[in-house]
Amino acid sequence: MAQPVFRQIDACSLLTSAEIESMQGEAVTGTIPSGEALSGFPSTQCVFTTVTPVNSVGVVITQTDPKSGLRVRNFGQETFxxxxxxxxxxxxxxxxxxxxxxxxxxxxxxx
Structure with a gap:
């Protein structure tokens, strides 16, 4: 079976500022992208900031690591x-x- 290929996903491109504004009721003032490993899985995230910090929205994308063979689904089932x-x-x-x-x-x- 072929190994999955890790592809960096831009979490900030998955939602638009207009979508966040329609959900949260206020304009997006900026985005803060970042990428790091979460529990050993490659992850990317984006925080859509708003004037009121509690209305900011975070998007996190976690993927299977093709090098280690760890699977996100298995981790989730073991954790929850x-x-x-x-x-x-x-x-x-x-x-x-x-x-x-x-x-x-x-x-x-x-x-």
Whole structure:
């Protein structure tokens, strides 16, 4: 099987200032590109800055490293196991039902 070829992606080219403005409700004042390894994976990122810092948007592109053979998908599955999310959601749903049930039970009791 052929090794994947690493291709540097310009994260700042994936969104336009107009798209950020339509989402955030204010103009983009600049972009800050950078590239570095995140958890051993080649990554590029871009921060679209706005007047209000909390409205700035960051885009991060992480790729498989063809030299090491590390795969982003495997790393994600090991870091965030799919069943863990389902277990958390089931646990939260059960808690909500219990709270709702105790409220309804107490509200239906005759005074």
């Amino acid at each position: 196991p799919p069943n863990a999310a389902r277990r958390r959601e089931k646990r939260n749903t059960t808690k909500r039902k219990r709270r709702r049930g105790s409220f309804l039970t107490s509200a239906m009791k005759p005074s």
